[in-house]
Amino acid sequence: EVAVLDYGSQYSQLIVRRVRELGFVSHLYAPEKLGELKGPGAIILSGGPRSTSEKDAPDVDFEKLKAFGVPVLGVCYGMQLLNIKHGGTVKPGVTREYGPARLITGEPCTLFQGLSHDSQIWMSHSDTVQHLPEGTKVVATNQDSVPVALQWGEACYGIQFHPEVTHSHEGTKILENFLSLAKGKLAKFSITDFKNQMLEQIRKEVAGREVLCGVSGGVDSTVLAVLLHKAGIKQRCIFVDHGLLRKHEREDVVAQFAEVGVPIEVVDASAQFLGALKGVTDPEQKRKIIGNLFLDVFFGAADHVELLAQGTLYPDVIESATSGSIASKIKTHHNRVDRVMELKEAGRVIEPLAELFKDEVRALGAELGIPHRALWRHPFPGPGLAVRVPGEITEERLTSTREADAIFMEELRKSGWYEKTWQAYAALLPVKTVGVKGDERSYEQAISLRAVISEDAMTADWVELPYQVLRNTSNRILNSVKGVNRVLYDISTKPPASIEWE
Ligand code: XMP
Numbered sequence: 001e002v003a004v005l006d007y008g009s010q011y012s013q014l015i016v017r018r019v020r021e022l023g024f025v026s027h028l029y030a031p032e033k034l035g036e037l038k039g040p041g042a043i044i045l046s047g048g049p050r051s052t053s054e055k056d057a058p059d060v061d062f063e064k065l066k067a068f069g070v071p072v073l074g075v076c077y078g079m080q081l082l083n084i085k086h087g088g089t090v091k092p093g094v095t096r097e098y099g100p101a102r103l104i105t106g107e108p109c110t111l112f113q114g115l116s117h118d119s120q121i122w123m124s125h126s127d128t129v130q131h132l133p134e135g136t137k138v139v140a141t142n143q144d145s146v147p148v149a150l151q152w153g154e155a156c157y158g159i160q161f162h163p164e165v166t167h168s169h170e171g172t173k174i175l176e177n178f179l180s181l182a183k184g185k186l187a188k189f190s191i192t193d194f195k196n197q198m199l200e201q202i203r204k205e206v207a208g209r210e211v212l213c214g215v216s217g218g219v220d221s222t223v224l225a226v227l228l229h230k231a232g233i234k235q236r237c238i239f240v241d242h243g244l245l246r247k248h249e250r251e252d253v254v255a256q257f258a259e260v261g262v263p264i265e266v267v268d269a270s271a272q273f274l275g276a277l278k279g280v281t282d283p284e285q286k287r288k289i290i291g292n293l294f295l296d297v298f299f300g301a302a303d304h305v306e307l308l309a310q311g312t313l314y315p316d317v318i319e320s321a322t323s324g325s326i327a328s329k330i331k332t333h334h335n336r337v338d339r340v341m342e343l344k345e346a347g348r349v350i351e352p353l354a355e356l357f358k359d360e361v362r363a364l365g366a367e368l369g370i371p372h373r374a375l376w377r378h379p380f381p382g383p384g385l386a387v388r389v390p391g392e393i394t395e396e397r398l399t400s401t402r403e404a405d406a407i408f409m410e411e412l413r414k415s416g417w418y419e420k421t422w423q424a425y426a427a428l429l430p431v432k433t434v435g436v437k438g439d440e441r442s443y444e445q446a447i448s449l450r451a452v453i454s455e456d457a458m459t460a461d462w463v464e465l466p467y468q469v470l471r472n473t474s475n476r477i478l479n480s481v482k483g484v485n486r487v488l489y490d491i492s493t494k495p496p497a498s499i500e501w502e
Pocket of ligand 1: 379380381382383423457494497498499500501502
């Protein structure tokens with residue numbers, strides 16, 4: 001395997017993921033676990049937020065590291081640490097260098113083989129190496145001749161930039177080149193083995209207890225529920241119908257779970273939710289009501305909780321560290337509320353997907369036999385259609401939204417655009433406008449269509465859907481959705497708009 005020592009960078013798990021993408025087994029370890037590693041084929045030291053000059057800065061057992069006799073790569077903090085271990089020094093930074101730089105390579109070096117000249121790399125650091133120990137080779141600099149890649153001995157390298165982020169244009173190639181130094185000694189990554197390891201790990205962690213799992217039909221909770229099921233865990237999967245679902249969504253979710261053979265319990269709380277939302281128009285008020293009621297209903301259905309399973313993914317874990325981020329907001333709804341935090345502190349929450357990225361979850365889901373359609377569902381917000389129906393939520397307004405949304409989804413699927421968009425939906429606007437229907441004046445509502453691409457929901461761009469798709473959707477909505485006489489297409493980026501209307 002490729003052992004990645006975690007010095008706390010936002011990107012540590014991303015290195016693991018890149019190595020897996022390159023086809024090799026990789027795991028993240030706390031640096032102090034170095035001694036427990038069993039025959040790693042290569043070791044990567046990640047970046048980190050600390051400074052090597054700080055007291056108690058995270059360290060590496062250099063003797064043990066050398067004793068493995070395998071290729072070593074230090075990234076950012078990892079490089080600075082290696083420089084110190086080889087006898088050099090690091091200068092604490094006053095300002096932070098963040099952003100793109102150029103990689104200027106020198107004499108031929110395995111790490112940079114096959115790279116284009118002057119490749120873009122991504123920096124995020126404040127400390128820099130100062131004194132280089134004797135025998136250190138500077139194998140690349142930035143555009144200002146500052147060393148950004150060092151070599152000590154045969155197969156020990158340090159790079160100041162982050163090869164794991166896509167902003168380092170040829171970063172993956174650099175990692176691939178590094179791993180080529182360990183040729184033959186690295187285990188091949190296989191999703192089947194990976195799945196089996198996860199099943200094993202879950203059995204160990206759960207240790208015979210009963211697990212409660214909230215399912216929504218979305219990718220993460222579906223993969224989680226199936227994973228627990230395949231691990232033979234005694235589990236209760238609860239699906240709350242809050243009355244704010246899309247057309248046929250409840251039936252679809254029930255069918256989806258029937259197809260994968262996982263029993264779920266449906267709790268119909270729609271009357272309760274719609275009752276509580278009656279007359280409420282303030283977006284935050286709506287969210288609060290829905291969030292609290294959801295927990296009441298969910299935990300109410302579960303009489304007791306031994307263990308709670310959550311489908312938290314790695315980006316959620318990382319994002320939750322930065323307050324005010326979208327992800328932390330998303331988590332406020334499901335994962336971070338007091339009731340869940342209490343359980344978490346009591347060691348009664350498991351998050352088996354917390355090391356994975358969305359596409360890895362999808363690959364795992366496919367390996368578990370989950371149908372493609374379920375794995376490629378667009379994200380759908382916890383508060384459901386409530387955030388797509390600005391103004392008061394009534395059964396009638398929900399119905400118009402559902403009908404329009406279903407038409408839009410059908411047209412997107414038919415034209416092949418559903419999977420090319422990250423998220424798409426119809427919202428119902430709280431305005432009425434004048435039109436003509438037949439020979440009569442109409443005074444009806446407007447539907448706004450939104451389709452976006454995004455990587456992580458933090459930013460988003462609207463999709464340039466073909467006019468034909470928009471035209472078909474609009475025609476069908478205007479012809480068949482009661483109470484609607486106008487269709488708009490939302491061309492707002494995020495920021496400043498958000499993806500949802502509320
Ligand atoms: P915004 O509207 O904030 O949405 O740009 C970003 C992404 O998050 C989803 N979203 C939510 N998901 N609970 C969720 O599970 C929520 O309360 C929530 N609010 C927004 C939204 O659909 C988009 O994908």
